[in-house]
Amino acid sequence: MKCPICKKPADLSPRNRFRPFCSERCQMIDLGTWVSGDYEKQDSQPADHEHHDDLKKRRLLN
Numbered sequence: 001m002k003c004p005i006c007k008k009p010a011d012l013s014p015r016n017r018f019r020p021f022c023s024e025r026c027q028m029i030d031l032g033t034w035v036s037g038d039y040e041k042q043d044s045q046p047a048d049h050e051h052h053d054d055l056k057k058r059r060l061l062n
């Protein structure tokens with residue numbers, strides 16, 4: 001099986017405590033992806049509202 005992060009062959013035997021990742025580095029990247037993904041979701045909401053406001057303004061101007 002390949003590591004889901006770096007796509008290199010991962011050691012899935014019990015001695016690899018980072019499986020299914022190949023290393024601690026890829027395991028941390030995966031955790032970081034989850035954290036930043038949640039953060040982006042919360043962070044993108046105000047930007048969406050701004051975008052909708054822009055569309056409203058454009059409609060009013062036209």
Ligand SMILES: [Zn+2]
Pocket residue numbers: 003004005006007008021022023026
């Ligand atoms: Zn990896």
